[in-house]
Amino acid sequence: xxxxxxxxxxxxxxxxxxxxxxxxxxxxxxxxxxxxxxxxxxxxxxxxxxxxxxxxxxxxxxxxxxxxxxxxxxxxxxxxxxxxxxxxxxxxxxxxxxxxxxxxxxxxxxxxxxxxxxxxxxxxxxxxxxxxxxxxxxxxxxxxxxxxxxxxxxxxxxxxxxxxxxxxxxxxxxxxxxxxxxxxxxxxxxxxxxxxxxxxxxxxxxxxxxxxxxxxxxxxxxxxxxxxxxxxxxxxxxxxxxxxxxxxxxxxxxxxxxxxxxxxxxxxxxxxxxxxxxxxxxxxxxxxxxxxxxxxxxxxxxxxxxxxxxxxxxxxxxxxxxxxxxxxxxxxxxxxxxxxxxxxxxxxxxxxxxxxxxxxxxxxxxxxxxxxxxxxxxxxxxxx
Amino acid sequence: xxxxxxxxxxxxxxxxxxxxxxxxxxxxxxxxxxxxxxxxxxxxxxxxxxxxxxxxxxxxxxxxxxxxxxxxxxxxxxxxxxxxxxxxxxxxxxxxxxxxxxxxxxxxxxxxxxxxxxxxxxxxxxxxxxxxxxxxxxxxxxxxxxxxxxxxxxxxxxxxxxxxxxxxxxxxxxxxxxxxxxxxxxxxxxxxxxxxxxxxxxxxxxxxxxxxxxxxxxxxxxxxxxxxxxxxxxxxxxxxxxxxxxxxxxxxxxxxxxxxxxxxxxxxxxxxxxxxxxxxxxxxxxxxxxxxxxxxxxxxxxxxxxxxxxxxxx
Ligand SMILES: Nc1ncnc2c1ncn2[C@@H]1O[C@H](COP(=O)(O)OP(=O)(O)OP(=O)(O)O)[C@@H](O)[C@H]1O
Ligand code: SF4
Ligand SMILES: [Mg+2]
Numbered sequence: 153x154x155x156x157x158x159x160x161x162x163x164x165x166x167x168x169x170x171x172x173x174x175x176x177x178x179x180x181x182x183x184x185x186x187x188x189x190x191x192x193x194x195x196x197x198x199x200x201x202x203x204x205x206x207x208x209x210x211x212x213x214x215x216x217x218x219x220x221x222x223x224x225x226x227x228x229x230x231x232x233x234x235x236x237x238x239x240x241x242x243x244x245x246x247x248x249x250x251x252x253x254x255x256x257x258x259x260x261x262x263x264x265x266x267x268x269x270x271x272x273x274x275x276x277x278x279x280x281x282x283x284x285x286x287x288x289x290x291x292x293x294x295x296x297x298x299x300x301x302x303x304x305x306x307x308x309x310x311x312x313x314x315x316x317x318x319x320x321x322x323x324x325x326x327x328x329x330x331x332x333x334x335x336x337x338x339x340x341x342x343x344x345x346x347x348x349x350x351x352x353x354x355x356x357x358x359x360x361x362x363x364x365x366x367x368x369x370x371x372x373x374x375x376x377x378x379x380x381x382x383x384x385x386x387x388x389x390x391x392x393x394x395x396x397x398x399x400x401x402x403x404x405x406x407x408x409x410x411x412x413x414x415x416x417x418x419x420x421x422x423x424x425x426x427x428x429x430x431x432x433x434x435x436x437x438x439x440x441x442x443x444x445x446x447x448x449x450x451x452x453x454x455x456x457x458x459x460x461x462x463x464x465x466x467x468x469x470x471x472x473x474x475x476x477x478x479x480x481x482x483x484x485x486x487x488x489x490x491x492x493x494x495x496x497x498x499x500x501x502x503x504x505x506x507x508x509x510x511x512x513x514x515x516x517x518x519x520x521x522x523x524x525x526x527x528x529x530x531x532x533x534x535x536x
Numbered sequence: 537x538x539x540x541x542x543x544x545x546x547x548x549x550x551x552x553x554x555x556x557x558x559x560x561x562x563x564x565x566x567x568x569x570x571x572x573x574x575x576x577x578x579x580x581x582x583x584x585x586x587x588x589x590x591x592x593x594x595x596x597x598x599x600x601x602x603x604x605x606x607x608x609x610x611x612x613x614x615x616x617x618x619x620x621x622x623x624x625x626x627x628x629x630x631x632x633x634x635x636x637x638x639x640x641x642x643x644x645x646x647x648x649x650x651x652x653x654x655x656x657x658x659x660x661x662x663x664x665x666x667x668x669x670x671x672x673x674x675x676x677x678x679x680x681x682x683x684x685x686x687x688x689x690x691x692x693x694x695x696x697x698x699x700x701x702x703x704x705x706x707x708x709x710x711x712x713x714x715x716x717x718x719x720x721x722x723x724x725x726x727x728x729x730x731x732x733x734x735x736x737x738x739x740x741x742x743x744x745x746x747x748x749x750x751x752x753x754x755x756x757x758x759x760x761x762x763x764x765x766x767x768x769x770x771x772x773x774x775x776x777x778x779x780x781x782x783x784x785x786x787x788x789x790x791x792x793x794x795x796x797x798x799x800x801x802x803x804x805x806x807x808x809x810x811x812x813x814x815x816x817x818x819x820x821x822x823x824x825x826x827x828x829x830x831x832x833x834x835x836x837x838x839x840x841x842x843x844x845x846x847x848x849x850x
Contacts, residue, residue: 227749258754265753270746274845275768284764285754320844336754 157225158235159246172199172239173376174223174344179236181215181222183229188449192218194400195236198393202343203374205367207387207408209423210397213445216380219397220346224261225253240344259289262337263346264366267353268329272321278332279317286339304335308365327358331365338369345370348380363390384420385427388412396420399446399456402475406483414492416478416485418461425514442510455488462511463489463499545833552825553607557600560818568592590616603818612819617811622819625804632702633793633800635712637785639720641778644727649774651728652735653762656770659740667736671729679788683722683795690718700797719796723788727781734777738770745769768842775842779835783828 181193193215200206208216221228223238225245238245240261245253257263265271272281282304283297292300298317305313308331321329330350337345347366351359367390370377381387387394387408394411396404396419404417415421422441443460446452452459454469461468467488475486489496503511568587576582587593591602606613612622655667691699697718703711742748743766751761790802797803801820808816840846 224753226753254755254757256755257752258756263750263753265746265750267746271750273747273751273765273769275843276765284760285756288754288756288760322845333750336750 156233157246158233159237159244173202173241174200175237175239176223177237179219179222179234179238181218181228181232181234184231184233185449189233190448191451192400192448193222194451196395196397196400196402198395198402198405200344200376200378200393202376203371204393205370205377205379205391207391207394208378208380208397209382209384209387209394211382211423211441211445213448214397215400216382216397217348218400220263220348220378220380224257224263224346225250226257226263255289258285258337258342259340260342261344261346262340262342263348264330264333264337264350266349268326268333269353271333272329274321276320277317278319278321278324281321282317282332282336282339285336289340300339301335304339305332307338307369308332308335310335326354327362330354330358330362334362334365334369338373341373341375343375345375345377346380347377349382350379351386352381359386382423383427384423396423399451400448401456401486402484403457403487404485405475406485407481410481410483414483416483416490416492417457417487418463418489418491418496419457420485421491422460422462422514442513455486460510462503462508462514463491463496464503464508465489465499541833541836545829548829549826552829553604553822554600556821556825557603557818558596560814560821561596561599563812563814563817607822612823613815615808615813615816617808617813617816622816625816626801626820626823629799629801629804632704632798633786633789633802635705635716636720636723636789636793636798636800637782639716640723640727640785640788643720643724644731645778647724648728648731649735649767652732653739653767653770655732655736656739656743657758657762664736667732671732674725675729677725679722679726680791680795682725683719683792686718686722687796702796702798702800715798719792719798722792722795723785726788727785730777730781731774734774735770738773739766742766742770772839772843775835775838779832782831786824786828 176199177197179193179196180191183190183192196215196219198206208219210216218228222232222234223240223245225234225248228234234246236246240256245256248256272278279298279301282301283292286292286297286300287294301317302313305316310316310328310331316324316328321332324332334350345366350366351362354362363386366377366379369375379387379391384394391408394404394406394408395402396411396417398419404411404415404420406414411420415424419441426441441460446456446459452469454467454471455461455464455473458464458468465488471488473486473488475484477484478490489499500511504515568583568590572579572583572586591599594602603613610623612626614621615625651667655664658664687699690697697714699718701715703715705712739762748761748766751765756765786802789800790806792798793800793803794806801824805817805820805824807813808820
């Protein structure tokens with residue numbers, strides 16, 4: 153691989169002082185394509201402590217998967233350029249060799265993927281898929297690995313684990329397969345788990361079971377988790393902190409309860425508006441966000457959300473709003489006219505008067521059930 | 537399901553044997569010329585007697601029906617030249633050709649699978665380009681040219697292996713191994729080129745699969761992922777192509793057995809053609825066709841064994 157990785161060593165050394173399990177600073181990832189550089193991740197920083205959960209939320213194409221894969225250094229192809237720093241257990245991942253990464257993958261850092269239908273090998277029995285990396289990383293014997301596999305399958309609530317070990321993936325349902333994938337991820341007792349939209353491909357009824365399973369395992373094992381989703385409802389009761397991404401940037405970052413109590417960024421607000429209501433069984437969105445995500449090769453100047461934002465003002469198109477703390481609770485956002493401020497209200501009225509399309513559509517459909525989510529966030533508070 | 541397959545197999549064999557029969561009979565020239573010594577060509581009575589004896593006066597359909605009736609009982613008639621039973625001749629020579637073909641397939645898979653896998657793994661890199669170029673070149677080398685080259689190097693210069701002839705397995709194991717290596721290699725080369733490409737292209741698409749990414753995310757070594765996760769899903773086309781290539785391989789044995797003076801079926805067939813020994817031609821050709829069709833039915837079955845998803849549907 154000739155993928156380029158640039159490590160910002162000054163920052164890297166500064167970060168090793170902290171006690172965080174994972175410290176990511178100013179991470180940039182772009183892909184060189186014919187038309188130019190696709191800037192998929194544009195300066196992301198966060199830290200994650202042992203046993204904590206971070207929710208990464210954003211629309212399709214906002215860079216969530218690329219962010220996770222950049223930290224994991226996994227399958228980004230030859231045309232990728234990564235810079236910044238990602239320190240995991242004191243070790244700079246961006247400076248690690250591929251064989252060093254291989255000793256971490258599946259062992260210290262594990263991943264659960266989006267689609268359990270395609271992420272298991274259809275021609276390999278479940279048993280081998282659950283145990284092969286245990287044998288590889290931990291040198292377990294065949295018998296030990298099998299015993300562990302049975303325990304794991306029991307733990308992820310798969311009935312008749314012994315016989316399931318001899319099954320092929322196509323003999324299991326989607327929910328079962330995702331349970332198997334979770335068992336695989338947990339097998340080597342990782343300290344960090346990435347779950348990249350682990351339920352998007354599943355039935356609504358199964359989604360909750362899988363998310364709860366992940367949560368339970370994460371807590372019992374005191375494992376850190378990065379839960380990626382496009383659904384704010386999914387992270388509401390299940391994370392310690394939330395990071396909202398738009399066009400490769402973090403636009404809002406806050407402890408979960410704080411975020412739902414005081415939503416500041418117009419994009420976060422728009423995401424919230426697009427959550428399927430729980431009373432509605434179907435996948436229908438209350439209101440999808442008008443417009444499309446921006447071109448990542450040549451992103452708009454100023455605020456990347458400005459072409460779609462109902463509160464957009466001339467300043468937004470000229471100057472990029474920095475991600476900055478708004479109080480001392482660790483709540484950060486990147487907006488010139490944050491939701492809930494008088495300036496925001498003023499901007500909204502101006503745009504309404506000018507009959508800006510996105511502003512009009514928000515005005516029509518604005519009936520957001522925020523109470524429900526605040527409640528969820530409150531349960532999370534109690535848990536901690 | 538299996539019964540349906542068998543019915544199809546039998547139907548195919550019937551069609552193939554009929555077409556072969558027609559073609560052998562449509563070869564230019566009257567087969568009777570081969571039977572009659574030149575000095576007796578003008579003896580009408582003698583010629584007529586022979587025609588009668590070999591049934592050459594009956595209409596084609598009747599002759600086919602008679603031949604088929606006998607063939608079902610295992611009687612393929614007698615050589616018009618040597619009077620040997622055709623079936624016995626086939627059984628005597630079959631092990632030689634079968635061994636040659638199997639060893640050739642073995643060699644070609646043994647070389648092609650790692651090459652194709654490496655090529656896919658290093659897609660677009662120099663290794664891949666070199667392998668593709670080599671495959672291209674090897675496809676354009678006729679097998680008898682390669683055979684001559686191998687004979688020159690390994691038999692004449694190095695004197696490691698015999699240039700021609702055949703030692704049966706029952707006579708001497710080491711002699712047998714020595715006599716099969718060069719002809720099998722000559723046959724294998726073209727196959728290697730084809731199989732390498734097939735493995736490469738299937739492997740490239742397999743390596744894009746999500747389950748390969750999840751295998752990587754488990755920290756497994758690349759080599760393990762390639763051979764324990766990617767190879768099986770990448771071998772389905774290969775199995776089909778190997779089956780289909782058996783025809784080309786048998787064609788190749790005719791040339792190679794002649795070049796290496798190996799007393800196999802291919803050489804016998806060629807001799808029969810030169811001698812216009814029509815029952816022999818017919819017997820061997822239909823036999824080969826039956827083998828070919830049977831192998832391709834077996835391939836379908838192997839396919840099911842490899843892919844549990846197909847297995848379940850059957
Ligand atoms: N190998 C690549 N080459 C070029 N562009 C890429 C590549 N991988 C991802 N991208 C681009 O990077 C952007 C971010 O993609 P990413 O997959 O991270 O989005 P996501 O937030 O995970 O979306 P989703 O919810 O659909 O999974 C997209 O615009 C995508 O087209
Ligand atoms: S108000 Fe302005 S800065 Fe804030 S999100 Fe909208 S466009 Fe961006
Ligand atoms: Mg994604």
